[in-house]
Amino acid sequence: MGILFIIFNIVIHSYWRYAFNLAAAPVINNLPNATTILEDTSTAVRLYILDVTDADGDAITCSFGAGTTPGTGQTRFSLRYESTTWAIYTVAGGVYDYNSQPTYSLEIDCEANGDKDTSTYAVQLAENQVPVIQNVPDSVNVSTLTAAIGDNVFTVIADDTENDQITFSISCSPATPTCPFEIFDSGAIQLNADISNFNIPGYDVTVSVSDSRGSGIDEILTILFTDINSPPQIQNLGSTINVPENTVLGSTIVTTLCTDSDATDTLIYLMSCTSSGSTYFQINSASGVISASPTSLINYEHILSGGSTSFTCTVTCNDGRASVTATVGFDVTNVNEAPxxxxxxxxxxxxxxxxxxxxxxxxxxxxxxxxxxxxxxxxxxxxxxxxxxxxxxxxxxxxxxxxxxxxxxxxxxxxxxxxxxxxxxxxxxxxxxxxxxNLNDNAPAFSYSSYVWFVSEVDPVGTTVGTVNVTDGDIGTYGDLAYSLDQSSLTTEYFEIDTSGVVKIKNSISALGPGVVPTFYVIATDGGGNATRATATVIIAATTTPTTTSTTDRYKTFFDDGRNIAWFTACCIVLVVTAIVIGIMCFSYTGKSSPDFRFRCCRLWEEPARELPRNWGEDHRYDYKRRRPPRVTRPRRDPARFDFWSESYRQMD
Incomplete structure (x- = not known):
């Protein structure tokens, strides 16, 4: 409701204001008016300040009206509000041409709160004036002998009645050699190149003067050269020369032939080469002799790695004022070189x-x-x-x-x-x-893989038992042999071996007794650590009488071999033990004097015609359960005599 009330008051107020013309219109106080500007104006320039007032103090807005010369409001003139009033300006970059549009009419409309005032402002163009050259003569002379770069050749004087900025420019004929002159804003024409070697008579220099609108005038100044020098001539270059690699340092390759018609001139030679050619070739500045470098050897392979073995060199012959150039090519050729x-x-x-x-x-x-x-x-x-x-x-x-x-x-x-x-x-x-x-590639080798030696049980310590023969294919340290015994199977070290392979009794063997056959290992180790072992068996024989050495050979009997004695003795011991066990078995049941003993042990022989039972147990049951003879009373046995066998018989009963 509040918003509607405000809108209602505004509408009523506006209606009464316009209905009864209560507002005052703005007034442009200082128009119509007019001004003149140069047609070469190109910057934004303030032309006129408007005096516009409004009795109500309302804000005033001014713009170009429909009566303005078409297009001028946007492209050539503008209105700007400055602090409290409006001003008329030219537009920067605007183009004004007296010949096509000498006058502009600007309609100014100033409006305040719907009311406005309209007036006109006229702008007139002043036609541009062409600058004038005052002092260009027909020609001037310049000495090629004395003139230097930067020397002033001539100064052009020009003016412009409108005091426009004047611009100078020049062009030369002929076009080549390149014009050696330039002109500055002051009108001064100066040398900008060395003309000492010029052999043309001179140049026609066209001097152009123009103002800011490009309007100007041209004058031709002829500059003549005096003291023209005759340039030297190179007669013998222009071909390609083959240069073999490894050419002697500093040796002559070719001599430049340069001539000059001016007999008093002193010739100076220069040379420049493509790529690294200047490293390998040089020229004598006084004689023109081209030679191989005195410091850098010409190496085909090294040069080739850089991309090319061909070089083009430019030789310059200068007489002090003029110079001439010629090219010479050098092809480096490959030569076989030793590895x-x-x-x-x-x-x-x-x-x-x-x-x-x-x-x-x-x-x-x-x-x-x-x-x-x-x-x-x-x-x-x-x-x-x-x-x-x-x-x-x-x-x-x-x-x-x-x-x-x-x-x-x-x-x-x-x-x-x-x-x-x-x-x-x-x-x-x-x-x-x-x-x-030398490698330790051979192990010690025994003559035999096993040895059998005989000793007597009464032989003393130090008695020689036997000798091993060992060889080693290595020479030097690796062929040195060391001997040792492995007697871990014996309770005592009974034997020892010396450095020559002789085995001796170390401790008394009497404790072993006759018939004992101790076995151990003989180990041979070379200087490189390779070891080989052989089995040694010692047969200890019983000796009752001192042994004598006989020089008569005979065949060995069965008991001359200690190993036969050993196994024969063992067999005898087994037979004796077996007999004892059988006797104990029979005796342990009834005793050797009882009738049962005799019956059990001899019944088999008393009844040869009866078929024997399948085994010993059945025989026992048959004899003692079915046909047992009258029991014989005997004293009770001592429990201390009871053994396994009697208990077995009892259980079977």
């Missing part, structure tokens, strides 16, 4: 091994400037040459046959000369020192 070992001497160390074993881990580092060359390796090891084989493509050495220093034929050290030859036949050599490491 080279990176070292003069090499050494390798390898273990002895089988035929074909490669004894070098890496090949030789060989450089050859000719990357396309193939390389072949050969060697000469003197008398040891046949023991080795060399890979012709890599230079790696291998054994030509099984290499074993222990054979006494193949040396542990050899000195060789290795030769590498390229495909062009050039070669290089290096020495190779070979050291072959």
């Amino acid at each position: 080279a070992f990176s070292q003069n001497a090499y050494s390798i160390s390898a273990d002895e091994g089988a035929a074909g074993t490669v004894i070098q881990t890496t090949g030789y580092e060989v450089t050859d400037e000719d990357a396309s060359d193939t390389k072949a390796f050969t060697m000469d090891c003197g008398t040891a040459t046949g023991f080795f084989s060399i890979d012709t493509s890599t230079g790696l050495l291998s054994y030509a046959s099984d290499y074993d220093i222990d054979d006494g034929v193949r040396p542990s050290n050899a000195s060789c000369v290795v030769t590498v030859t390229d495909s062009g036949g050039l070669s290089d050599t290096a020495t190779l020192s070979i050291t072959i490491n």
Whole structure:
């Protein structure tokens, strides 16, 4: 409801205001009026400040009306509000042309609260005036001998009645050589290039003067050259010269032939080359001799890696005022170069091994400037040459046959000369020192895998038991032998062995007794730790009388071999034990004097015609349960005599 009330009051107020014309209209107080501007005006310039008032103090807005010259309100003029009033401006960048539109009419409409006032403002254009050149003569002279860059040749004077900014420019004829002059805003014409070598008579220089609207005037100034120099001439360059690589440093390749008609002129030579050509070729500035560099060797392969082996050089012959140039080409040609070992001497160390074993881990580092060359390796090891084989493509050495220093034929050290030859036949050599490491590749070998020795039970400590024969295929330290005994199967170390392989009695063997056959191991160990063992058996024989040494040989009897005595003795012991056990079994049941004993032990023989039962138990039951004879009363046995066998009989009863 509040909003509707406000809207209602506004409508009523407006109605009464306009119905009874209660508001006062704005008034433009200082129009109509007019002003004049130059047709070359191109910046925003304030032309006129409007004096506009409104009795009610309402805000005033001014704009161009429909009566304004078409398009001028947007493209050439504008109205700006400045603080308390409005002003008329030209538009920056606006184009004014007296010939097409000399006058503009601007209709100004100023409005306040719906009321407005309209008036006009006229703008008139002032036509632009062309600048005038005051002092250009027909010609001026310039000496090519004395004139220098920056010298003033002539100063053009021009003015403009409207004091417009004047701009100068020039152009030269002929177009080549390039015009050596330039003109500044002051009108000064100066040299901007060296004309000492110019041999043309001069230039026609067109001087153009223009104002800010581009309107101007042209005048031609002829600049004549005096003291013209005759340039030198190069007679013999322009071709390509082949230069072989490795050309001697500083040697002459070609001499530049340069002539000059001015006999008093002193000629100076310069040369510049493409890429790195200046590194390999140089020219004598006084004589024109082109030679190989005295410091940089011409290397085809190195130059090729840079991209090209051809160079184009420009030679300049200068007489002090003028110069002439000519080109010369240099093609670097390839020459075969010898391969080279990176070292003069090499050494390798390898273990002895089988035929074909490669004894070098890496090949030789060989450089050859000719990357396309193939390389072949050969060697000469003197008398040891046949023991080795060399890979012709890599230079790696291998054994030509099984290499074993222990054979006494193949040396542990050899000195060789290795030769590498390229495909062009050039070669290089290096020495190779070979050291072959002796390996512990042989274990000690006993003459027999087992030994049997005989001793008497009464032999004293230190008595020789026997000797082992051991060989080792290795030479040197690895062939040194050490002996030891493994008597872990014996309770005591009864024997010992010396450094020559002789086994002796270490402790008395009498405790072992006759017929005992102790067995142990003899161990042979070489200097490299390889060990081999053999079985040793010692037969201890009983001795009742001192033994004598007989020189008469005889065949061995059965009991001469201690091992036969051993097993024969064992068999006898087993038989005796068996008989004792059987006797105890029979005796332990009834006793040896009882009738039962006799019946049980002899009944089998008393009744030979009866068929025997299947086993001993059935025989027992048959004899004692079915046909048992009258029981004989006997004293009760001592429980201490009861044993397993009697208990078994009782259980079966």
